[in-house]
Amino acid sequence: MKIRGKKGLRWASLVIAFCLLAAVLPLNACGTDEEAQVLSIYVAYGGPDIIAAEFEDATGIKVELLTMSSGEVLTRLRAEKDNPQTDVWFGGGSDAFIQAKSEDLIIAYQSPNAGNVDEAFRDEEGYWTGVSLVVVGFLVNDDRLEDKGLVLPESWIDLEDPSYHDELLASNPNTSGTAYTTVSGVLQIMGEEDGWAFLDEMYANIPFLEKSGSAPASKALAGEYAIGIVPDPHISIINNPDAPLTSVFPSDGVLAWPSPVAIVKGARHPGNAKKFVDWCLSAEGQRVLMQASPRVPTTDVDTLAGVPNLSELNLVAYDHIKWGAERERVVAEFNQRYPQFQ
Amino acid sequence: MRWQKYLLPSVIFLVLLVFVVYPTLSVLVKSLSVGERIGLDNYIDAFTKPQFASTIWGSLLVAAGAAVLSTVLGLIISLTVFKTTLPLRRFFSVAAVLPMIIPGFVSTLAYIFLFGRNGLITYKLLGVTWDIYSWKSVLFIQTLDFTTITFLIISAVMLGVDRQVEDAARNLGASEWEVMKTVTLPLIRPGIIGALLLVFLRSMADFGTPLILGGRFDTLASASYSQLIGTYNMGMASTLNAILLLICLVVFWFYSRVQATGSRVRLQVESGQPREIDLKRPLKATLWSVCLLFSSLVFMILVSVFLASFTRHLGADFSFTLEHFRIVPQRGWNSIMNTIVFASITSLVMSLVGLVIAYLVTRIQFKGRNLIDLLTTLPFALPGTLMGVGYILAFNHAPFLLTGTWAIVIAVTVIRELPLGLRSGVSVLGQQDRSIEDASASLGASRLSTFFRIVMPLSRPALVVSALYAFVATVQTVGAIIFVINPSNKVLSVDVFEAIYRGDVGDAAALSMVMLLLAALGVLAIFAISQRGVAQTWVHRVLTHHASAQ
Known part of the structure; x- marks a missing residue:
């Protein structure tokens, strides 16, 4: 048996050094200038896979999803305040978005398509915009x-x-x-x-x-x-x-309350996040959302069979700002x- | 050169400091801070507010109950399988090991379907409505789940009892029952106590079952989960975890004492058939019925999960569908790949690092040896929620900004499994003849090449078995991992847990089928290897040192 003493040690340290390098590299890779074609979303909405697939088809931006309740999203955003992990918060209750706005966790964005949405269902400064009603x-x-x-x-x-x-x-x-x-x-x-x-x-x-x-x-x-x-x-x-x-x-x-979309403060892909918001409020996006989760829409699109019409419901003018x-x-x-x- | 001797221990010590001590301390500090000042306010709340105070007692009682019940079950099954010639013994032992591939939170799915308020058996067959969402259900599922641990530990100890001792008692005129009472049971007592304490630890740390089945009942672990995920009360989540930690450390201290005395009993792994004990007929019948009941329950649960994955909505709409399996490649693909990658890396790193640390603490003399041993073993006693909260607190800001990277996920899983790696490393090195290493050294080989060329090849069977075990455990783990996952590094177990939590029975079942398959492959590999001579010994050693899988 040939025994390699010093040589073995040197070889081993080289391997260890490479491993350490490999471990550190991806952490630094985040700081590149060009925005990668990915978008990370925290979702509290039905049919997220359909939405992700259609958005990817429409824009070529790959979507990474994590589904959770709106309270959980809020928890996460607070915990990750110093190091945001996601770009977009999609779905959940407007109350949580109002809370997030007051805690400076989301940023304002006036989408050119926001005009399609009734004023009652969006934040006047554009921090969040309702994509449908729950x-x-x-x-x-x-x-x-x-x-x-x-x-x-x-x-x-x-x-x-x-x-x-x-x-x-x-x-x-x-x-x-x-x-x-x-x-x-x-x-x-x-x-x-x-x-x-x-x-x-x-x-x-x-x-x-x-x-x-x-x-x-x-x-x-x-x-x-x-x-x-x-x-x-x-x-x-x-x-x-x-x-x-x-x-x-x-x-x-x-x-009922609007289920909004918002851009997270410190988003790593702000450009893609804006594209996503625009897409959600576009006619095409609204059609996909209806398919993913047949909710009462906030814009004027055709509803699927079985979805109640706003006019049939004795809707209370729920004061979501106050509450x-x-x-x-x-x-x-x-x-x-x-x-x-x- | 002295500094060289301390280089590796120092590096390992630093790593343990960062990934074990620092997160744990972060939780303790958080639990003691009220705004900017230090105070016991959180603890006062925890002990006086009824909703928290009741969780402390609730967790203790359920954990004690689960420990006693599953130990009794484990003992009964071990006795029946190894000490009688009753029929269906093989079936019983398969059923007893089966929960290893079905994590408790998956069993809850089938449990609700079978025994729920609208359950197939309880309501449709027997017509009773009972309050399924309570501590009783938590106790039931945990007992079923943890019986695997107690069965493995007790049967290993039972098989290790020297037959000559029993025969000696017989020759002295003792009846079979007396042999059992005065020889066999006292000899396996360390195993029984070890099993009790281990299940107690595991039950205290389990937050999934109480969350899904508890209804109003909360345990410390599940309450800390809701405090964190639901209301973002980081202070209260930390406090509940700190209390949980204290309880677990006390139990763990007893556990390691039992382990230490237990190993002094001379045990031998026998290859021959253990001798039958001739028990009275009614007793035999009781043992056998209990085994049958247990095994049927386990198989019913497995079959229900299987059926659920092909049923539109179990309990409501029983039509056949492949719909749920559509989401497996669609939503689950990333998670499946991540799970395989994370579990493989974890098992590899854990078994190698475990062996290195074992080598250090058994072969090399240096100050702080025991400390490294202790810090490596500690995560065994740390509840998953505590590690999760600790990792959030510790790695969300400089100097260790790791949140959202895959590195933190690997760190969590490796640290969780490291105690197993260390223990199997220590015990394999204990068996190795040191003179081979000495020979290598006197022929001029350095420590490093001795390690790579002598120690590692000799330890291979043990390494492979513990690595495979870590793979299975990592595939199923949700405990700490659920807190550090982000959209780009999701894993299967968390997907399943979330689907169950949401109530998507079909999706959850389909995803769990994939998870069960992965775990089953790992387990089958373990058993395949164990057919081969030396490895068999290690299977028992590793399995009986069943690390906390959740």
């Missing part, structure tokens, strides 16, 4: 409702009926935009005092709160619970045409009233 309603599992001998609820106030005890599921306003809009929207419809009194009754019927807004829909679909308070109940029905489901848009006031500003107070009150859900 409508809060009830998703009811007919089979389970019948099994349990319950009546179809038609309005918010119906939900305080104790017969729904343990058959009603909702999400947590600490983590879900749907839930926060439900709480604050009810306060707007009924007034603070009556609103909280009603919520006391309603939450007494709910065994626990899901962290994500869409989870109650999936549990109602699976027949785990009879009724879920969910965003866009009609979408569950479109996606599962054979399931025994009914969507209810409460007669005493339908709550966005009061988020902390309302959530604190909620946590104090319902400590069992923490």
Whole structure:
């Protein structure tokens, strides 16, 4: 056996040096001038893959997605404030975007296509622009409702009926935009005092709160619970045409909020991010978004079958600016009233 | 030259300082800071606010319950498989190892489908509505999941018991039951206690199961996850993790003491058939029924996940579909590739670095040897959420700006698996004849070439087995990794976890099938290797030192 002493040592140090170099190089590669054809997006929106694929087809920009709830995006953006990891925040509740604007996490961008969107559904300074509306309603599992001998609820106030005890599921306003809009929207419809009194009754019927807004829909679909308070109940029905489901848009006031797009402060690909915002608000982009997630659109495009028309809904003029500003107070009150859900 | 001797230990020490100590300290510092000042406010909140105080007791009770139940199950299955001649023994042992490829958070999918409020068995078959979203479900799934660990540990110890001792007792006139009670059980006691403590640790660290199945019930780990991801209360997330850390360290201290005394018992791995114990019929029947129940549950869960991946929506719409597998190449491709790359790098680095550190601490005399050993082993006791929060706090700003790079993901996974690499390295070196190394040295070879040309080739079987094990564990891990993932370096396990969390049953099941396949390949490779002589010993050693996979 030939033994290499010093030579082996030198060889080994060379290998180690190369490894270290290889490990360090990609970290420095970020600082190049030319913007690479990639775009990183934090998504809280349905059908993100379709959107990514179509955007890539249209612009040649490769999209990297990470899906999460809007609360989670906000958490991430705060944590990454000094070292932003993403370019665009797409989807979620406008309340979280209002919060992000106040914390200086997103930047203003007036897209030339923003004019297509009603002023009520976008930030006046252009920090965020609504690409579609999320409508809060009830998703009811007919089979389970019948099994349990319950009546179809038609309005918010119906939900305080104790017969729904343990058959009603909702999400947590600490983590879900749907839930926060439900709480604050009810306060707007009924007034603070009556609103909280009603919520006391309603939450007494709910065994626990899901962290994500869409989870109650999936549990109602699976027949785990009879009724879920969910965003866009009609979408569950479109996606599962054979399931025994009914969507209810409460007669005493339908709550909705714009689902915006915004550019993250410190984005590494600001040019691509702008292209994405423009594309989302263009006729073509709106068509793709409708395909990806059949929501009520904020611009004037044709809706798919099964998507409710704005004019059929008793839409409440939900004051998202006011409730966005009061988020902390309302959530604190909620946590104090319902400590069992923490 | 003295400095040269300290070069490698210093480098390793620095790496451990940065990737183990610094993140942990960051969490402790964060938990103690209130705005700009230092204070115990977070801790006071944690112990007095009902929603947090209850999680501390809840986690302790569920962890203790899971530890006891899965140890009893592991003992029963080991006894049945190795100490009786009852039928279906092979089936039972396969079922007991199977949860290794089904992480707990995947089992929850099938569990809800089978036993949920609208479950196939509970509601459709038996017509009962029960409160599935509670601590009971968490306990159930954890017990099922962790029985693999207890089975592997207890059966290894049981097989290691010297048969002559048992025979001696028999010759002295002891009945089979007395042999069992006075000889076998006391000899395997270190294994049993070790299994108890290990499951306790794992249960404390598991945040996925309580998050999905707990309903109102929260554990320290799941509450810290919600505090961070949901409300971005970094202070409270850190505090809950600090409390969790304290509990885990205490348990880990006991665990390492048990390990130390346990290894003093002379164990031998037997190749022959262990002798049957002649138990009374009713006892045998009970043991066998428990094994059958357990094994059926495990297989039912596996089959349900399989079916879910081809069903439009399990529980609602049972029509056949390949739709979910469409998203696998579409959305999952990157994650699959990342998973394979990360898991491969992790297993390679972990087994090599593990051996190097093992070589240092067993063969070379230098100050701080024990400290390096301790720091390398420590991550074994660190809960995943703690490491996740720590890595966010520590590597999000200079001087170690690593957030968003693949390097941080590798760092997390390697550090998580390093204790296993070190342990298997230490035990392989303990078996090696040092005179070969001395011969190499006296023939003029440097330490380095002795290491590369003598130590490494001799350790290969052990290295391969622990590397494969680390591969399987990394494929399934969500714990710490979920906090450091960003859009460009997603992995399969996190995709699956998020899909389950969202309630996309079909997508989650389809993605888990791919994950199960990867893990199964790793496990099969381990078993294939273990058929070959020496490696068999190492399979047992490595598996019984089951590192925290989540």
